[in-house]
Amino acid sequence: MKIFAHRGASGNFPENTHSAINGALDVEVDGIEVDLQSAKDDYVIIHDSWLDRTTNGQGKVSDYFLSQLKEFDAGNGEKIPNLQDLFNWVGTKAIINIELKHTTCLKQLKLNLEKNLAQGNISKQKMIISSYDHHQLKWIKQQLPWLRIGALTSSIPINYAQFAQELNAFSIHIDMNFINNEFVLDAKKRGLKVYCYTVDKYEDIKRMHTLKVDGIFTNYPANTKNILQQL
Ligand code: G3P
Ligand code: CA
Secondary structure (H helix, E strand, O other): OEEEEEOOOOOOOOOOOHHHHHHHHHOOOOEEEEEEEEOOOOEEEOOOOEOOOOOOOOOEHHHOOHHHHOOOOOOOOOOOOEHHHHHHHHOOOOEEEEEEOOOOOHHHHHHHHHHHHHOOOOOHHHEEEEEOOHHHHHHHHHHOOOOEEEEEEOOOOOOHHHHHHHOOOOEEEEEHHHOOHHHHHHHHHOOOEEEEEOOOOHHHHHHHHHOOOOEEEEOOHHHHHHHHHHO
16 A cells, blocks of 8 residues: 655645655655645645645735745745755655646646656656546646546545546545445456545554555655554
């Protein structure tokens, strides 16, 4: 079962920041999940569309240029990373799972991914783009057939595994509260990986392990790794 650090090691460090990403790399996670928003001139790593919850800034991320966003404190003096920071820090050391939030200009994102792939900054096998917005996933998969996409859902809609398969997804990312054995078997039969979020507690880690899901997103990768080694 793969371990993905959710927003980096966000249980121990400010979410979606350099220290959270480094904290995850330090414990040799399999993957790092981050959230992508669009600024006026770049892509930035931040969960909310608004700055207020996780930074000392105010207002919408999309109303700022990157240089302005870099002035804000994202926790413990950290700066809001942009997409290139993420690629520079993680590279091919772990799977990078980018969740598209209110991400616009996907054509630019496509070019960005192509450029970083060509430069060897990222690898095809260690890159997953996920989103609840399945139209965006469909578009980017058509543009970049090599790209792994993760169909995100917070519940199990009827025939969701079939839907994800038809979307040409690599994986299904699903809220752990809705997962069941039947769904896992159906997804696996269709060649899809099943990754569950957000799994922090011992009993939940154990339940996901018993269900044989392919991976979990956790805010506490070090602790989760320890627990898994004892199961
Ligand atoms: O990608 C899985 C999970 O991160 C989705 O929920 O709200 O934490 O972005 P959220
Ligand atoms: Ca996320």
